[in-house]
Amino acid sequence: MQPPRALLENCRNNDRKAHHDLYVMCFPLLYSICSRYHINDEDRKSALNLIFLKLVTNMHAYLHKAELVPFEQWMRRIAVNHVIDEFRRQKRYRETILLHDETPDEHHPLIGEDPADIDMDLLHRALSSLPPASRTVFNLFAVEGYRHEEISSMLGISVGTSKAHVFKARKRLQELLPSNLSYEKRILS
Secondary structure (H helix, E strand, O other): OOHHHHHHHHHHHHOOOHHHHHHHHHHHHHHHHHHHHOOHHHHHHHHHHHHHHHHHHHHHHHHHOOOOHHHHHHHHHHHHHHHHHHHHHHHHHHHHHOOOOOOOOOOOOOOOHHHOOOOOOHHHHHHHHHOOHHHHHHHHHHHOOOOOHHHHHHHHHOHHHHHHHHHHHHHHHHHHHOOOHHHHHHHOO
């Protein structure tokens, strides 16, 4: 997705119609990102709106580098950074993230398969059932593609704790998801 430059310029100049048009354009992707990290619909929409506000208020920064960075990539980065910032601010989540350092195996590549074979609703429900800390770390690792070292520095946890969360999330998802579904190989292996 690459919105027209004129639309982005109008957003920078606080044109409310341009804000609305960009919001409608960005909503599906931002909502899907927020859905990976928030169970409650109100929390998703709140995060989405805060992310969109950051997009609009930082539009001038993006327009300076628009030729170098695709809009969607910039938007995803802002969304993930917002989720990470939220996670850090919430003390109750911070308390649940402190696990004993464990060293489960580190490699969990996503193997490409036909996305049409994936029951996304079932997968989403399974991911939503994970504890918030494990869900956040698992999403950063398996979905966003961050390495454990990066997750460790972003969330202020040890590399071993990051690995432990991914290991526990994978184990829980293996319990929740039927073994004959094709996405098990993609996410759980």
